[in-house]
Amino acid sequence: MAVLVYIENWEGKFKKQSKELVTYAADTAAKLGTELVAVSIGNVDAAEIETLSAFGLSKVLTITGEAFAQFKAKTYANALHAAVQHCGAKVIVLGNTYNGKSMGPRIAAKLEASLVTGAISLPDTDNGFVVKKAVFSNKGFAFMDMQHEYKVLTLNVNAYHIEEKSGAVAVEDISDKVATAADVQVLNVEKQTGKIPLTEAELVVSAGRGLKGPENWGMIEELADLIGAGTACSKPVSDVGWRPHSEHVGQTGITISPNLYIAVGISGAIQHLAGVSSSKVICVINKDPEAPFFAAADYGIVGDAFEVVPKLIEAVKNIN
């Protein structure tokens, strides 16, 4: 028995969520009175692996080589399976990212395990193994009891704190234990560089149709850059091509739970709120005092975005 946590990397560097994941998995292992093992798949520097030493892991398993140079769901799930077998894990924790959401169900199917995606709490082990997650697109929460001896869960980004301890960690390469599989071929990867991916952002500045046109997004990007935020938008804005689809949040877009969500010129339709209402602090700037978004906001400014946002930018510059 062990808890196994999968640490995802992007081009050799662990993702930002990694420390949240390891802390979560360490706390889960402590609750169960068992050891914590991490697995890294793909080619990651030794120095990067070393960053995991501060989390009380008993071991890091690595799986490297040409076959794992790019993410492929089936291949990666086989790799994860090899790690599960190697350390005898019964609980497997992944990040609720695009890749984590591909691998989690696959490993769960291999083990016929209980599966919960988008967990936001530590398992309650007093009565079974109960994990909390948002359902109905943030309109409620469910407590799911994972009754199978194998349990796979994916943890939401920004849902758990980070706690570093001290220590060293042993590394073991198990690449030769992975069965190969016929899989997809990756032809091309296009990724925005130098910007915080929305799915990982702790702070988000978002704008809607109230901005009138794509030419007015300069101030949104400037504010976001100044505070180190990602940018997002409402559905109609990405539908008409003012902003890329990867920025669309809501019921039919991305669901995010950043520490701060600033919404500019967005009315706050129920489908939009579905994707952002679990943000920790919500600020709304809208010229219509009746805009429904104010009911979901912590802070509100009733005013014209074209006057308010430049003043916000000035104010941020003054504190820096």
Next chain:
Amino acid sequence: MKVLVCISKTPDTTTKIAFSSDHASVNYDGVKFILNPYDEHALAKAMELKEKQGAELTVINVGTADSDQIIRKCFAVGADKGVRINTEPMSGTQVARLIANYAANQSFDVILTGRESIDYNGGMVGELLAEMLDMPSIGYCSKMEIEGNKATLTRFIDGGEETLEALLPLVVSAVKELGEPRIPNMRGIMQARTKPIEVLDENVEVHTVTKQYEAPVPKAACVYIDASEPEKLIEILHNEKKLF
């Protein structure tokens, strides 16, 4: 070519969700149900394969008789066959296992799902199916072109997208960019009424059980800041909340 689209029945996107007084179940009184929005996009792509490549299109649902309306909607849009596995869906793993058992000896070339159902937001059925059927999978797929037995696809990744190539058979889960939802036509609506739905009585063990629900904590009233002094907001976020 044989295409399978997995469809689920979900509350309308504008529905307010309420729970029973003991919080042990969802109160569905007065709730309007729809075909899960993402499944509409999956269905649209499947229709394109039917029109361009003469694919035979089957839709499948795990659900009780209440689901017949969404299967009929798919008929009205153009689905050839409709299958319902007559079981209350309790978990994504159960749904996937039932569909995998059905699909195992049917040699589907493409299996489409939505990226998630908007009730339990599992986002798991597609990948579970792929593993159960030992097929490659493309999650969060926004584009797909098929030529012969080869598909070229685009999927979302964090902060971007990726283009891939895969051999059929494969499992694809749709985001809204995959296909523009179809509006049923008159002929389809007429046919949909009489087309038979194949109903199968099957079930498998469920081992992930929802014990309890909780409503979101209502937000405290919004604190308004005067539009003439927006810098006050920055002060609060920076000094008090220490967000940046």
